[in-house]
Amino acid sequence: MDGSRHDLVIGGSGMLAGLVERLAQDGRQVSVIARGRDRLQRLAARHPGIHPLPLDYRDAAALDAGLAAVAAARGPLQRCVAWMHDDSRERALRIARQISGVYCEVLGSASADPARPDRLAEWQTLFQPLERPVLRLAVLGFVREAGGSRWLTDAEISAGAGRALAGPEPVSIVGTVTPWAARP
Numbered sequence: 001m002d003g004s005r006h007d008l009v010i011g012g013s014g015m016l017a018g019l020v021e022r023l024a025q026d027g028r029q030v031s032v033i034a035r036g037r038d039r040l041q042r043l044a045a046r047h048p049g050i051h052p053l054p055l056d057y058r059d060a061a062a063l064d065a066g067l068a069a070v071a072a073a074r075g076p077l078q079r080c081v082a083w084m085h086d087d088s089r090e091r092a093l094r095i096a097r098q099i100s101g102v103y104c105e106v107l108g109s110a111s112a113d114p115a116r117p118d119r120l121a122e123w124q125t126l127f128q129p130l131e132r133p134v135l136r137l138a139v140l141g142f143v144r145e146a147g148g149s150r151w152l153t154d155a156e157i158s159a160g161a162g163r164a165l166a167g168p169e170p171v172s173i174v175g176t177v178t179p180w181a182a183r184p
Helices: 015-026 037-045 059-072 089-096 119-129 154-166
Strands: 006-010 028-035 051-055 077-082 099-107 134-138 142-145 148-151 170-175
Touching: 006 015, 006 059, 015 028, 015 037, 015 051, 015 154, 028 037, 028 059, 051 059, 051 134, 059 077, 059 089, 077 089, 077 154, 089 099, 089 119, 099 119, 099 154, 119 134, 134 154, 154 170
Parallel strands: 006 028, 006 077, 028 051, 077 099, 099 134, 134 170
Antiparallel strands: 142 148
């Protein structure tokens, strides 16, 4: 199997499900890690290019075994989009070492807090020693509307993560993070 068309999406059965479907529709093989077996199976049933990997990414042994299995079945992983709810940079590095192209970490809006400019720099410093993969950060913001603001929808998040994965910018803001005081 052509590994140059094999992607990994971590946390792909929820807000990134739209991205998973778009990647599969574009002819990519998409291995999807998620803990929710039912949602993951429903997602995989929508397209033959979507391959479920029901495991908890926090379990290092299960994660290593799962990554090895998908690489053996569908070829090496070229790209990864990861939405991990905790802040484990070491886990991100463990996964990134299995990726040959682009590793895109999806981060919550708190990573853009102007009072903490070090948060994004920490990610870039962490990946600096690695020749591959190329790091992309997709920072989730919010949408300003008449009369206030709102958080992003799943469709907006999927589209923004897809742009970050494909684009040249090291940091992509999905929505806006300014003004910071306007966050919902």
